[in-house]
Structure formats: structure tokens, C-alpha cells
Amino acid sequence: MSVPFPSATEPAGSRTEVFLRYLAYFRDGVGRRVEAMSEEEARRSRVPSGWTPLELVRHLTFMERRWFVWGFEGQDVVDPDGDEVDGRWFVPTDLGVAEVLAAWRQQAAVTDAVLRRYDLGEVGRPSPRWGGAEPATLERVVLHVMQEYARHLGHLDIVAELGGGVTGEV
Template sequence: MSVPFPEPTEHVSTRTEVYLRYLAYFRDGVGRRVEAMTEDEARRSRVPSGWTPRELVRHLTFMERRWFVWGFEGTPVDDPHGDEVDGRWVVPDEVGTADVLAAWRRQAEVTEAVVRRHDLDEVGRPSERWDGEPPATLERVLLHVVQEYARHLGQLDVVAELGGGVTGEV
């Protein structure tokens, strides 16, 4: 079942819920598109830059971990940039798309727990994530992550369309 678009006129009790609903909507779009692909299609690049749908999902997993766990909460994580080698997204060949999607879903649960533990106006803990700059508020982190999902979902729509897969707001 698809997550409905969070209509601007729909009553939501908190700003946190607004952000989490948009995040859930964009995550659902990513998941539905990649789940509808065959393993071969998820491993195939259809763009000049060379990324594949499963690499994009793994990137989203690491991106959330970098922003919420390592960044906002300041918790050390092993290899925060483990989704990249020489500036390119990677997934080890032996890791299947189902495993990539499962790890992504687990990270989504962690992210939601982090968001629900804190107030949107709370400032993140200082950590290496901020490269010496003052940490951002949770609201700014959420806004950044929502826009990153929206951008990547648009890219994935094009790739899915080229492969004859699921696209659009269905």
C-alpha cells in the first residue's frame, strides 16, 4: 500500500509529524520503484554517471545515518561514508537488492526514533560530521533529508521509466 501524499490542507498536530509524513511519502516512492524492479534491473545503470537503483538506496541508508546518528546525535559510526568509493556509490556484488532494502528500512526506523526523541529546535551535538561548523537544528537536518529524498526520487523516476517500471504518484 502506498503512503498518501501529505496534503498541505490536512491537519497535522505537530511540525515533526509534517516532516515525518513527507519523509515517509518519499521513502515509500523509492521503495515501491526499487521493489518493482528485477534484481538485474536494480543492478543496472541507465544514466551516464553510472549509479544503479540499489546503489541509490544504499546511499540513502548511509545519508540518513550520517545526518541523524553521526551528525545530529553525535554518535560515532563505523565508516560513515561506506556507501562511496572514489566519489561513486557502491554496493558489494554479493549484497542483493533485498538486503540493501532491508538495511534501508532498518535505518528508517532508527531515524524515526531519533526524530521522536528530540525537539525540532534542538541543536545537534558537535561531531566530526559538521566539519568544525556549529551543528544544525533537527528541523534543518530533517528539511535537508526530505529535499534529498525528493531529489533522488525524481532521479529514480527517470531510471524506472527508462526500464519500464513503476513511476509517478501511483
């Protein structure tokens, strides 16, 4: 069953709950599209830039880790840009769809725990993630991550449509 689009009229206990609902909706859309693909299709690029759906999911895993763990929480992260090689998204050949999706879901659970643990107005810890700038609030981080999910879900919709897969708000 797919996660419904978060209705503006559905009561929520907090702004954090609203953000968690949107993240769940975007993640569900990504997961359903990639799960519906064969291993071959998930590794196939249908766009001139060359990225694949599997690379996109792995990018989302690292993106969440960079923003919430390395950035907001200021934790040391080994290889925060491990989703890229020579400026391109990358998935090692020994990682299949199931492993990439499992790592992504595990990171999503970590992100959700961070959102539940802190107030949205709390400022992140200093870390190399900020490149010397003042850390952002958790609310700014989650808004950035939601726009990245929305954008990439749109990209994935196009790729899935070209491959005859799951698309749209279903």
C-alpha cells in the same frame, strides 16, 4: 498500498508529524520503484554518471545515518561514507535487493525515532560530521534530508521510466 502525498489540509499534531509524513511518502516512492525492479534492473545503470537504483538506496541508508546518527546525535559511526568507493556509490556484490532494502528500512526506523525523541529546534551534538562548523538544528537536518529524498526520487523516476517500471505519484 502506497503512502499518499501529505495533504496540506490534513491536520497534524505537530511539525514533526508533518516531516515524518513527507519522509514516509518519499521513502515509499523509492521502495515501490526498486521493489518493482528485477535484481538485474536494480543493478543496472541507465544514466551517464553510472549509478544504479540499488546504489541509490544504499546511499540513502548511509545519508540518513550521516545526518541523524553521526551528525545530529553526534554518535560514533564506523565508516560513515561506506556507501562510496573512489567517489562513487557502491554496493558489495554479496548484497542483494532484499538486503539493501532491509538495511535502508532499518535506518529509516532509527531516523524516525530520532525525530520523535528530540524537539525540532534542538541543536545537534558536535561531531566530525559538521567539519568544524556549529551543528545544525534537527529541523534543518530533516529539511536537508527531505530535499535529498525528493531529488533522488525524481532521479529514480527517470531511471524507472527508462526501464519500464513504476513511476509517478501513484
